[in-house]
Amino acid sequence: MRLKSIKNIEKITNTMKIVASTRLNKAQRAMAASRVFNKSDAEFYANAEPEKAESEKTLLVVVSSDKGLCGSIHSQVSKSARRRIDELNGAVDIVTVGDKVKQQLLRTHGDKVKLAFNGIGKEAPNFYEVSLITDEINKLGKYENTEVLYNKFVSSVSFEPSKFSLVDAAAIEKAPGLSKYELENEETSETVAEFSLANSLLTAMAEGYASEVSARRNAMDNASKNAGDMINSYSILYNRTRQAVITNELVDIITGASSLD
Template identity: 50%
Template sequence: MSMLARAARPSLGRITPAVGAAPAAARNMATLREIELRLKSVKNIEKITKSMKMIASTKLARAQRAMNAAKIYGIANTSVYEHAEAEKTESEGKTKKLFIVVSSDRGLCGGIHSSVSKATRREVAKDPADSKIIVLGDKSKAQLQRQLPGEIALTFNQIGKDIPTFADGAVIADQIVKSGIEYDSVHLIYNKFMSAISYEAHVVEVFSEQTLKNSPNFRVYEMEDDVTRDLSEFALANAIFAALVEGHASEQSSRRNAMDNASKNAGEMINALTMQYNRGRQAVITNELIDIITGASAL
């Protein structure tokens, strides 16, 4: 019995180190399984990005039609200022500037929110002492709160879910007037729609009530204060509406381009993973064939 135990010890010693280690084929199968799961995940992501690209393309066509229709409101503003011969007035002291940043609450659209945030920081840096910021949209709000928390006076959310209407611009303008924020000039910062593949941050100044009162053609007539006040509020609502619509079109364009690039990147990753999976699978099959041939030759 003792001789049998002594004879078995060397064989057990040889087997024990191999218990904790997985065979080479098992390690290859585990790697192939991981590649297969990752390949499946990337394919699902590609399906999502392609669907989002199609949706953004449809929304972009609607946004462009709405933008073309909204240009009538901007033409009305320009016509009033041209006939009134209104010009920018320089006050003796520092002017209080109000910046209205037009953004949205939605992401996955490239760097469209960063562009207006950077433009806002540049404009505020020119005169940081007498500047206040109103942000439309949570994305730019989150970016500006990190660097300009003291200048933000008012914020709006629920922006960008659907095509903006003039009622949206009128409500925002009304809330700005009722907030009691004092300002001498209003500067709208938004993304100007250049084409289906490009946009740029643009700054537009809206004339104030005092500028309209001091314009040559308005001073000719005796008018009540309500006339110029209502006209300036209407002009502000017009400008906000035009900026909202154009910013919405730029956002849809940027989202479509972002999803297109994401789909292309996913396709390239799928090709690379498929090649890696096929090479690993071929190596496993080759090793198994070698084992079979070696065993058959030994017999």
């Protein structure tokens, strides 16, 4: 029964590995597209050179997803968020994107979590989904400093927690390098700040999705290999036990036949 159960588990993990492998190419394409937008965003900040203000409270947006079975990817970004909260002496408001990171942060910093989103990570993120999340975040009020914490895709076997640092519209408006750009109206800085947050969220979610799919593929591959090793071990044990039973029965038969002679 145990051998049969392990074989069923191996079939499930092997199927999940194949599904994750299929999704990884799509996830990497979405990630590459989001990096193009984020690169433009980074160039704007490099040219405008806005100054990061000393604020009483920072908005920390932690990006993860709702799904598990992908190794330590959720716990790593949660640990990084806790370290960042300690560095800011707890002067933060937290927004969680994904149920996994929400559950972990609620256990330690439940009073800091102001907003949470779920239904994340089923598919590669798109700008429409991200813009809806951004609109809800903006309803929390104005924050001079905003940080987006996420898992950055490094390679198919590794990822690392990273963050984007953003500033508000007032800091953009006062930026010394803003004169390099031709602005049509006074509301441009507000629009740029909102678009920058949406851009960063899109990149963070795309990077996190690619990291998660890759981590799930590796986790299911390891699980399939471990199940295969257990199947071999239990098959040998089952065959030895079965052979021992057969041998004992033959001995009993031979012994009984000999006693009749």
